[in-house]
Amino acid sequence: MNGGVTSLERAGRGMAIATLASRAAGFLRIVVLAAALGLGTRLLDSYNVANTLPNAVYELVVGGAMASVVVPLLTRAALTEPDDGVVYAQRLLSLMVYGLSAVTVVAVFAAPLLVDLYTPGFTAEQRDLAVVFSRYFLPQILFYGVSATAGAVLNIRGRFAAPMWAPLCNSLVVIAVGLTYLAIGGSTGIAGLTTGQLTLLAVGTTAGVFAQLTLVVWALARSGFPVRLRLDPRGIAIRRIGRLGGWVLISVVAAQVLLAVATRSASLSGPGGITAYQNAYAVFQVPFAVIALSVMTAMLPRLSRSAARLDHARVIRDLSLAVRVAAVTMAPIAVAMMVLGGQIAILLFGHGRSAAATVSLLGLVVAAFGLALVPFTGYMILQRGFYALQDTKTPALIAAGVAAIGVAGCLGAAWLLPSADIVVGIPLAYAAAYTVGLITTALVLRRRLGRIDGNRLVRTHLRILVAATVGAGCAAVTVQAVAPLVPPGWAGSPVTIAVAALAGGLGYVAAGRLLHLTELRHLVATALHSVRGG
Known part of the structure; x- marks a missing residue:
């Protein structure tokens, strides 16, 4: 039996390495x-x-x-x-x-x-x-x-x-x-x-x-x-x-309609608009794919087993823990995107034949996408609750509603904003859509399961917000302090990012400990367990 477990663990780690x-x-x-x-x-x-x-x-x-x-x-x-x-x-x-x-x-x-x-x-x-x-x-x-x-x-x-x-x-x-x-x-x-x-x-x-x-x-x-x-x-x-596949198709169609409308809106921003949107979206997807997707992949079989046994209390407990740990993990990354979006854009794309104006625009879009990271992650995790209950209809309908809000936001950006700023409005539309999606999914799940540990989720997210604000302040002050000391452009961006990220991370952790953000301890314990191969 132990040999089988070891084999599965090795396979899982191999898949994680390949995915990364x-x-x-x-x-x-x-x-x-x-x-x-x-x-x-x-x-x-x-x-x-x-x-x-x-x-x-x-x-x-x-x-x-x-x-x-x-x-x-x-x-x-x-x-x-x-x-x-x-x-x-x-x-x-x-x-x-x-x-x-x-x-x-x-x-x-x-x-x-x-x-x-x-x-x-x-x-x-x-x-x-x-x-x-x-x-x-x-x-x-x-x-x-x-x-x-x-x-x-x-x-x-x-x-x-x-x-x-x-x-x-x-x-x-x-x-x-x-x-x-x-x-x-x-x-x-x-x-x-x-x-x-x-x-x-x-x-x-x-x-x-x-x-x-x-x-x-x-x-x-x-x-x-x-x-x-x-x-x-x-x-x-x-x-x-x-x-x-009928209900799954509705989800896919909704996502593709949102992608098409977002791309259409970005094309109205002039040269570089589509590339700024797509590359910023790629930056946005990296932490979700590497961290949150791993959490969801690991939790779905356990959720499905608990749902099959009608053990809704365990389903609620696992969903709550997954959302809280993911939010604690994603919040500082979201802060880094918002505060360091310009530096991230310079580091990744401020070389070769890149136009400086488009790199600057890309930095703004990355920063705006930071607002969408936490609600998007929470929404995607809670959707797994429906899949565990073998319900594909409800998440498909919610996904259609999320896409509709995102489409309306993208069209609003194209209608109301100056052409150069349209592409910055797209991630703001995403943030609004996924925030509504997260709240809606939570409310529907609460109605289905009776409760979803809502008070604890709200308290944790408020503490995360305060800790993230402290971290953002530390990072922003550090960026201003470091600016005169490092060369401008690509050469100085790695130093700026490293120092500001360190200051912001320390501020976030310190504030989290003072606020008794217990999910931080769970996160550290999980990371140590993974490093030791346990």
Whole structure:
């Protein structure tokens, strides 16, 4: 038994390392492309929009249903079919190839319409280039679908490494493309872009996704699974997949509508607006992906077991603890984003061919996204309470409401703010939407479970707010004190960030201890446990 536990722990740590490495490489990819194509250029905006389209279409068609519907069906087939679900998996892979091939062809023909949907603020030159890029990128829809399905089959067969490491392979290919483009002196302007440079960017980017697909399919074949297409993919309960994925689809559609409206609004901010929004959103996602997502992944099986036993008291206790610990962890990171947003932007993007004005704008957007980090994290954790209760309808409806508020906020920013400030209003819309989503989710869960430890949650969040305010004050004062002592720009930003983060962190912890913020002790104990490998 102990050996089994050790094996699971090792697998879990391996997956965590792979996830962290893939996230880091994905972020490095963003930095390299910004340096190569020029942060703030119309070229990078066109590239980024075109590269968003295959992900958006894939998520709408199948991505949202993959984990919640397809994986459980594969698991059931592996347990109930006499061939361990091999034929079922082959038919599912075949369906993905045939169906997504058709979707890809339609998307390629519809590329101008898709680009127009996201970019009302583009010039004709930008729009034409985005259409060209998108026609190279949209075949990624097929690659993502087959890679995800093959990865799911591998996971069912107990093989986790390749699906976790495959995104790293993708990012490394694109990083190499960006560095090559930089080395050959590729243009940062659309007019100066040669056919060879365009082909390098377009083919190289899609080659990264194809490399991801190749690694996963190769690993699937190596596992002993007979990789083959079946001419007749029927017999996999397509209607059941559609029925089960219905509510999940609503959540996905809501998220994609918000993404589209936010991107449209950012395009109205002029050159660099879309890139500032997307790169700031990437910064915003890093702490959530590395910290909060790990908390949610670890807690969902335990929540599901407690819910299955109708042990609602334990469900409430676990949800409350997860929200409180996540809030204690995320609050100082949110403060760092708000106080040090400009310095973070300079450190990550203030080099290469980046425009200083766009770097400054990016810093403001990062700071504004700091306001959304804590409510977004709490909202996402509480949503797991519904999933543990096997309720996908309620979180889907709440997600639709959150998206509606976010869309209204983005449209309001585009309508009310000067064009240069529209992109700064987008994260404020996100913050408002996720705050309402958090409160709504808590109230609905309280009605479902009877209580959700609300008084303790409110007290803890008030203490966190006070401690975070003290930390923010310490960090802000430190930034002002350090400014005359360090060189301006990229050379001084690491020192400023390090010293201000240290001062802000000490102020936050000291205030938290004085306020008896007990979740800080739990956080430290968990960190020490992880470091010791316990």
